[in-house]
Amino acid sequence: MASNNYVYGCVIDAGSSSSRLYIYRWHTTTQHSITKHYSHESSPGISHTHGIAALSSLLASAKSSLYHNDVRPENVPIYLGATAGMRILDPVLEASIVTKVRSVLRASGFRFRDEWARTISGEEESAYGWLVANYLTNGGTLPETHANTTYGALDLGGASAQISFRPTSGAILAHQFPLRVDAVEYSLYAHSFLYYGVDQAILRFHSSHYLDKNDVSLVSPCYPMGYKDPVAGIAGSSQWQECLRKVAALFDKTYDCYHGDGKSERCSFNGIYQPPLENKRFIAMSAFVYTWDFLGLRIGSDTEDLGTMAKRAKQVCSFSYKEQLEYYENVVKETSMDRRTKNIHAQCFNAAYAYHLLSTGFGLPLKNTPIEIHSDINGTRVQWALGMMLVERNKGSCEMSKQRSTIEKITASDTVDYKSFFMSLTPVFMLTTCVLVYLLQRARRKCIVYELYLPL
Numbered sequence: 001m002a003s004n005n006y007v008y009g010c011v012i013d014a015g016s017s018s019s020r021l022y023i024y025r026w027h028t029t030t031q032h033s034i035t036k037h038y039s040h041e042s043s044p045g046i047s048h049t050h051g052i053a054a055l056s057s058l059l060a061s062a063k064s065s066l067y068h069n070d071v072r073p074e075n076v077p078i079y080l081g082a083t084a085g086m087r088i089l090d091p092v093l094e095a096s097i098v099t100k101v102r103s104v105l106r107a108s109g110f111r112f113r114d115e116w117a118r119t120i121s122g123e124e125e126s127a128y129g130w131l132v133a134n135y136l137t138n139g140g141t142l143p144e145t146h147a148n149t150t151y152g153a154l155d156l157g158g159a160s161a162q163i164s165f166r167p168t169s170g171a172i173l174a175h176q177f178p179l180r181v182d183a184v185e186y187s188l189y190a191h192s193f194l195y196y197g198v199d200q201a202i203l204r205f206h207s208s209h210y211l212d213k214n215d216v217s218l219v220s221p222c223y224p225m226g227y228k229d230p231v232a233g234i235a236g237s238s239q240w241q242e243c244l245r246k247v248a249a250l251f252d253k254t255y256d257c258y259h260g261d262g263k264s265e266r267c268s269f270n271g272i273y274q275p276p277l278e279n280k281r282f283i284a285m286s287a288f289v290y291t292w293d294f295l296g297l298r299i300g301s302d303t304e305d306l307g308t309m310a311k312r313a314k315q316v317c318s319f320s321y322k323e324q325l326e327y328y329e330n331v332v333k334e335t336s337m338d339r340r341t342k343n344i345h346a347q348c349f350n351a352a353y354a355y356h357l358l359s360t361g362f363g364l365p366l367k368n369t370p371i372e373i374h375s376d377i378n379g380t381r382v383q384w385a386l387g388m389m390l391v392e393r394n395k396g397s398c399e400m401s402k403q404r405s406t407i408e409k410i411t412a413s414d415t416v417d418y419k420s421f422f423m424s425l426t427p428v429f430m431l432t433t434c435v436l437v438y439l440l441q442r443a444r445r446k447c448i449v450y451e452l453y454l455p456l
Helices: 051-068 091-106 122-137 198-209 240-250 287-294 306-316 321-331 344-361 384-402 405-412 418-423 427-445
Strands: 006-014 019-027 035-042 078-082 117-119 152-156 160-165 176-181 184-194 282-286 371-373
Touching: 006 051, 006 384, 019 051, 019 384, 035 051, 051 091, 078 091, 078 384, 091 117, 122 152, 122 160, 122 176, 122 184, 122 282, 122 384, 152 287, 152 344, 176 384, 198 240, 198 344, 240 306, 240 344, 282 287, 287 321, 287 344, 287 371, 306 344, 321 344
Parallel strands: 006 078, 078 117, 152 282, 282 371
Antiparallel strands: 006 019, 019 035, 152 160, 160 184, 176 184
16 A cells, blocks of 8 residues: 555545546655545446446556556555445345446455445535545645534535535534544534436436426427437527526425424425525535536636526527537636536536525525535545545554554553553663554544434
8 A cells, every 4th residue: 555655545436427536645654635646537337237347447547557656556445435326226236236346346456345335325425525625625634623614515416416514503403424533523414415416407307397298399498409319309499597497496495394493494405404504615516617617607716606607607508509519618628628528518407407406405695605616626636535535544544553463452451460561661662662552542543433323
C-alpha cells in the first residue's frame, strides 16, 4: 500500500449508468491531505448486461496507472460501493450481481476482501457526500464538533438524490446519521430519495405524461425541437414554461407531514421529515454541474442562483436541438472532458427538475440560493467516493494498530501486574513503552464509527 512515501487506496463508485474508479494517495507521515492520483470511468453500470465486462476494463486501466508509478496493485486496497442503480433492483438479482463483482475484484490483483464490495445505503452515500464537502472546503481537514458553520451536501445522481446537513440547533427527529471521525463526533440529517435521480425522474415523467394510452402526440415540452427519442419515440417542442409546470408534479407537497412544531410543518416533499435549514449553505455536486454548465452559468463559490438559472433556461430551452448543440459546444469549449454530458437533449428537463427539487422540494430560495455547485475543489473531484476512502483509510489504521499484539496485551490484559512489570524495565525502555501505549490508545480512539438509525 505504501510506495515512494505515499499510501494508496482505490474506490469504485458503481453508479446506475457507469462505474467511476478513483485512486487516492496520502503521505505516509500524515493522515491529512488525501489527493486524487488517478480516475477513470466506464459504461455501462454494473447492473447492466455488459457492466461486469466494463468493470474488468476499468480495473485494467487502473493497474496500468499504478505500474506506471511503480506501485504494486496487490498492495493497494480496493473498495466498491454500488448505489441507487442497485438499490432499485430485485434483491435476488442485486445479490447475484454483487457476487459476480466480488469474483472479479478477487481476481483483479488488488488487495481485496469480499466485504469491501457492497451496495451501500442511500443514507450512507449521503453522509459520505457531507464528509467530502466539508473535508475539501476545510482545506483537507474535518471541522471540529462544535464548529459554528459546516456545509450541507446535495447530490443528484442518475437514480437517486441525496441531502445531508448538520442542523445548527434542535434535535433531529428522523433520518439521523451519527458519524465519528478521528475522535470528532457529528450528528447529521441524511436522506436519500430513491427514484429521484435525473434518469429515473425523466422516465417517471414520460410515463405519467407521454405514454398515456389516450395521448398519441408523444411530444415533450422539455425536449428540444428537432430531437426524437430513438426508443420511446418522444419528440420535443422546446417549451420551457410548460416543461417547468409539468415537472412540478413530480414533487408532491400534499402528503401529510407528521413532523411540526405546532406552527409550521417540517417536511421536504412526499411527507419526508426535514429539519429547518436555518440559512444553511450547501455544496451541490454531480448532475447539478452538468446542468449549470449546459446553460453557461457560473459554478463554484459564486454559483448563479435559481432565479438566474430559470431566466437562462427560458432562453436556451427555446432553442432547437441543433441550436442547443451549438450553444453547448461554445460554452464548454474550455471545460475538461469529464465535465461534459452526452445527454444534451435532456438538460432542459434536468434544469426544470433541479429548479423544483431545490426550491419546491428542499425549500431553498430562488434569489441568493445558498448553494455552491462544484465539480472539483483544488483539483479533487467533489464526489462521495472520497468520503468512503476517508472512512476506510481510518479503519485500516485502526486494524494495523490492533495487530500490535504485544502492546495490545499490555493495555488490555486484566492479569498483568503493571507495577512489577514497569519496575523491571530500564528507564529508556519504560519510556519507549509508555509512548507506544499512548499512541496505540490514541489510534484506537480515532477509529471511525458510523451508524445508521432508521425511523420506526
